[in-house]
Amino acid sequence: MRVDVVTAVHAEYAGYLPAAWDSLHRQSHPHWTWRVHLDGSPDEVLDVLTACGAADDGRVRIAAHGTQEGLGVARNIALGACTAPLVQNLDADDELEPGALADLSGALAAHPAAGYAVGHARDLHADGTLRTAPLAVPAGPLARGALAVAWASALPDRTLPPVHPAGVMWRRNLLLVVGGWAALRGVEDTATLIAGSALATGILLDVPTLRYRRHDAQRSRQNGNFSEGNICSSGGVPPYSPADPPGKSGNQQGRVG
Incomplete structure (x- = not known):
């Protein structure tokens, strides 16, 4: 299956792009397009x-909107240009494991009712060391709402979501149903994961599948915390179906907000 890999980037993180690009070159899955969207000054x-x-590779699409609106906006503009049925987020400062696209797209092909797939994230430190954290939930199928329930039950001892939201592969239709990436600075992917996982099952x-770079400039360290009261279950939310057209879920008009 074809995969659009979406990377939103601003000038501060430009220096990490060659490593992200190299991680795409190492992919065992050949059917990908890298959509890099520039937020702010593009030079x-x-x-x-x-x-x-990367600029000379035919699989790379580079776009910019000329102003600095935030990475969530940049991702959503890139999402509007995506044509592949699967969308993989790749933060500018992170890397994909060599088998990431093959493993995640293969899981979604094997589970056609699932709306997203995600794997382990390994922390990538400045000295090149890779460290794996244990999964907070068992591997396998994820029921609707399971991630929110697991996260809420771990608070306040664990403030991070049960899986790494930056490494999720989405069915494009599901991303459109939830309105794309959320407009929450620093936690765009976390909020989107909780919303999407309330609508759809996952794997x-x-x-x-992800190498998550640890460095001092990380914006995800500069956000406020979700409180337990902000995490909602999927009760009363109509299920997503991969066959639903964008804007529809469970035969009801999709809403954002």
């Missing part, structure tokens, strides 16, 4: 993409 990012060779793989 430095374009220079880096040209220097590493958790017991393999690493």
Whole structure:
């Protein structure tokens, strides 16, 4: 299955793009397009993409909107250009494991009712060390609402969601149903994961798929915490079906907000 890999980037993170690009080159899954969307001034990012060779690859699409609106907005503009049935987020400062696209797309092909798939995330430290954290929920099928329930039950001891939201592969239709990435600075992917997992079942793989870079400039460290009261279950929410057209879920008009 074809995969659109979406990366939103601003000048501050331009220097990490060659590593992200190299991780795409190592993918065993050949059917991907990298959609890089520039937030803010494009010059430095374009220079880096040209220097590493990404700008000259026919599988790479580079776009910009000229103003700095935030990474959530940039991702959603890129999502509007996606044509593949599957969408993989890749933060500019992260890397995909070599088998990530093959493993995740294979899981969704094997489970046609699932709306998303995700695997382990390994922390990538400045010295190149990779460290794996144990999964907070068992690998295998994820029922609707299971991630929100698991997260709420772990609070206040564990403030992070049960799986890493930056490494999720989505069915494009499900992303459109939830309105794309949420407009919450620093936790766009977390809020989207909780919303999407309330509508659809998912698959958790017991393999690493994401290398999550640890560094001092990380924006995800600069956000406020969700409280237990902000995490809702899927009760009363109509289920998502992969056959639903964008804007529809469970034969009801989809709503955002």
